[in-house]
Amino acid sequence: MELIDTHTHLTFAELENDIAVIARSKEAKVTGWITVGTDRAQIEKVLALVPKYDNMYAALGIHPHYAKDVSSADISFLKSAAQTDKVVAIGETGLDYHYTYSEAEEQKGLFSKQLEIAAKLSLPVVVHCRNAFDDTMQILGRFAGTLTGVVIHCFSGSAEQARVILERGYYISFTGMVTFKKNVAQTIEAAKIVPLDRMMLETDCPYISPEPVRNKRPCEPAFLVHTARKLAELKGMDFADFARQVTKTSRNFFNLP
Numbered sequence: 001m002e003l004i005d006t007h008t009h010l011t012f013a014e015l016e017n018d019i020a021v022i023a024r025s026k027e028a029k030v031t032g033w034i035t036v037g038t039d040r041a042q043i044e045k046v047l048a049l050v051p052k053y054d055n056m057y058a059a060l061g062i063h064p065h066y067a068k069d070v071s072s073a074d075i076s077f078l079k080s081a082a083q084t085d086k087v088v089a090i091g092e093t094g095l096d097y098h099y100t101y102s103e104a105e106e107q108k109g110l111f112s113k114q115l116e117i118a119a120k121l122s123l124p125v126v127v128h129c130r131n132a133f134d135d136t137m138q139i140l141g142r143f144a145g146t147l148t149g150v151v152i153h154c155f156s157g158s159a160e161q162a163r164v165i166l167e168r169g170y171y172i173s174f175t176g177m178v179t180f181k182k183n184v185a186q187t188i189e190a191a192k193i194v195p196l197d198r199m200m201l202e203t204d205c206p207y208i209s210p211e212p213v214r215n216k217r218p219c220e221p222a223f224l225v226h227t228a229r230k231l232a233e234l235k236g237m238d239f240a241d242f243a244r245q246v247t248k249t250s251r252n253f254f255n256l257p
C-alpha cells in the first residue's frame, strides 16, 4: 500500500525547515509527492528541494493571486524552469474569484499564458479554481486537444460540476475537506461520482488538515491517509484496493516512473 500526495507546498515557511515531515510521510505510507511552486521565489525553492528525494517531483506555476505583478520575464522564467528535470506539470495556475487579489482579466491572461506553456511542453496542468468555475472551464475549452492532462485541484464543487469536468476528460483531486464534519455535503456527493481512474488525492499542505487532526497546524503529507480512508469508505471499498487504484491514476496523470 502506498499513496502519492499530488499537491504539497513543502517549501512554504510552515514546512520548509521540518525535515521530519518526509520521514513521517513515509511511515504513513505516503511515499510520493508533487511539490507545487506558486511564484518565482517558490519555484526556485522547489527546484532546489526535489532532487533531494526519490519520488518527489515538481509542478511549477504562478498562482492567480499574483497575476497583477507578473511580468513577461516571469513567464519566460517559468517556461525555462519547467524544462528542468523532475518537473512533471504546470501549475498551480487558474482563477480565484474568492479573494480576487488580482483583477479577473489579469488572472485570465496569466492562466492562458501558462496553458500555452503546458501545451508547448506537453505537460499536464494543475488547475486552481475558486468561485470561478464557468470562466475556468471556458478558458480550458480554448485549449481543447492541446493539453496532455488537466486536474482540478482542491475540488470543493458539486456533483454537477464534477460531471462537467469528467465529460471534458479532466481529473479531480480531493483534499482533507472531504473529512470535515460540516458544509461539505456537496463535495461528498461529487466524490461519489468520480471514478478512481480520474481521482487523485492531495493534502495541499500546509493547509487543510483533515479530521481527526483538523486543528493540527500545519498540515503535512502523512495526513493524506485520513483523506484516503474517508474516500475509500465513501466508495465502499477496501482501503488497500482504493489506494492502489488512485496511486495508479496519479502515476499515469503525472507520467511518473
Ligand SMILES: [Zn+2]
Residues within 6 Å of the ligand: 007, 009, 036, 092, 204
Ligand atoms: Zn496549492
